[in-house]
Amino acid sequence: MGERTAVWDDPGLYGPRRALPLRAWPVTGESTGSFVNRLAHANGLSLATFLDRVGQGEASADPERVEKYPRCTEMYVNEAGLHYLSVLADLSPGLLQQDLPSLGAEWLLAGGLEEAAEWRWPWEPLAGHLVRYCRLCGDDLGVGEAVWLMSPDSWQVCLRHGYWSDESRGRGPDFVRLAELPETVTAHGVRQQLAARWGAAGEELFADAFQVAVYWWTRMPDTVCWVQRAWTAGLGAREMRAAPLVIYPEAAELAGAMLDFERAGQRDVAARAGWLAGVEQLMVRWGVDVAEGRQALLVWLGRHRMGVPAASRPADGCRLMLASGHGRIASRSGSVRQRSCLTWQLGMTAADM
Template sequence: MLDIPVAYGPRQPLPLRTPYVVGESTGSFVNRYAHSNGMELHEFLDRVGQGKASEDPARVGKYPQVTEMYVNAAGLRYLAVLTDQPAAFLQRMLPSLAEQHLLPGTDEAVWKWPWEPSEGHLVPCCTLCAQDRGVREPAWLMSADSWRVCPRHHSWTDDSRSDDPAFVDLAELPETVWAHRQRQRLRRWFGPAGEELFADAFQVAVHWWTTMPHATRWVQRARSAGLEVRAMRAAPLVLYPEAASLALAMLRFEHDGKRDPAGRARWLASVQHLMEGWEVDFGVGKQPLLAWLERHSHAAAPAPAHSPRRCRLRLAMGHDRIAARTGSLDRRSCLPWQLGMAAAEL
């Protein structure tokens, strides 16, 4: 449907290409495409269809770093013509062009820039990754979470749009890079269940950080990163290693399958030992662990024997009733609290 010629709109591509970045926001990409062809963003938008934007070109030029651009099916066809690429290729490169994100629609090409992305966060692309792709200006990625780690170049970026610092060099925080790789392994080995276990562990660590923010290791990591100790943007960065280690402990609990009171007590004691090594108060921090055990106290139905290895781990029924299969870590967890809550709300 998307490759059928249309009666209106652009009939030939713009003369100059721009490099693609997998996972980039549509707004970031079209902004760069406009600039590579000697246009400002507001001029390019006139070629993509109808939409409402500020009358101030300078303000329009700031859209890609604060929100996302969405198009309908006809607008996607226009973009395919302008970039000289199949619509399916654009949808693979730019997640906000996926079918579920297309605007409803009429045969008239339409674009919109809502106040904020309908799903996900705009996070700056790692500068070195962008340069490796031949990108010479800032690019923004669509991220399920409000932050990203680049394990290749050991950097961390988030959606705070702060220049203090704009990104964190993780050279002094190798444990955070290790933690990210552990998360990737869980996802690779166990698919959605691996990511959801990490989400649960991360939410427990969020609870710890909220109620015990001055744990020595978290303070030291925040300072090494050049971030304020109690700044909310510091939390994901400083908690990552403990969340990854706790996720591995949760994985062992799920694999052992010993969910009776004695099995749960043994697991809790093993986590207490970890927390003592981290100098995190178990007496204060056991509440979210008990909440997790409650939701994971009844095993899920086993996966069929012929299932791929990455699909054989089934999490407990109490988890599956609550956790989402996609989205940010707080959505993929069975635990209810969110980063930014006050300790009294947890």
């Protein structure tokens, strides 16, 4: 059960005085817009009507357009707006912030509790992607309607029900069944194992491998295995939304090879050449053109050619420390692109890479 709103959460003279009659429980990682949309509908309110109770803001005069906001962008509030929402939802501000990432302190609009409550729906989310939550997981929770997650990446995988979802809305299937793509399911499991065993280093190595595969797909989208996976998923082979799904298996296997390189700790010319030759053999097996794809691997090796100075290593020596060149570029959190030392972005033209 959730925490009930406490006395110190008093929203002030003009705020709501009591909770709405019916509750809605937030889903971990849910977008604020998705949650307030469900809370409004649970109580027979349109989203536009509900927003009037959360403070001041500008919305379309067309209520049908307002109803589409949660699937298109994210809602942000200031501190007073958070407390208004807390009263209406009958959940403490802390619990809401725990489950709804866009209510975190770093994303609150300017203005403290003494300011007027305010909300905004910018054209694009300030961070992350709106990705559809697994429909069957939603049914299990009894949410009753679509749930949108605020995801660091533009896709989500539900291993429990075997579904892939992404941020595409109204363009092809909302969900891709993975029953006929077992290699993608396996790849996601490998990604989870890397994170569980090696922590941030494992996640960042997967991110590096994924970025290399993004480079390959951008230059070679007609690679046979990727075309076949896209068609199996009911997607076009050159659709950008298909890219993360179809390159996932190669990215996971490449991440394992990158892990072997880092753990070996040998970074001289001979070691780098030997590793590159081994990965080129994998590329041949995958059907990825070696001459076209080698450049991305050379960039990665360049960023990973120097180890971490001894003075910077943890005293217990138990943690895998990635190359110093990697750490200067990669973020410790965020999307796969942000967590990689390779700055290519899905959607770039080949000439820009």
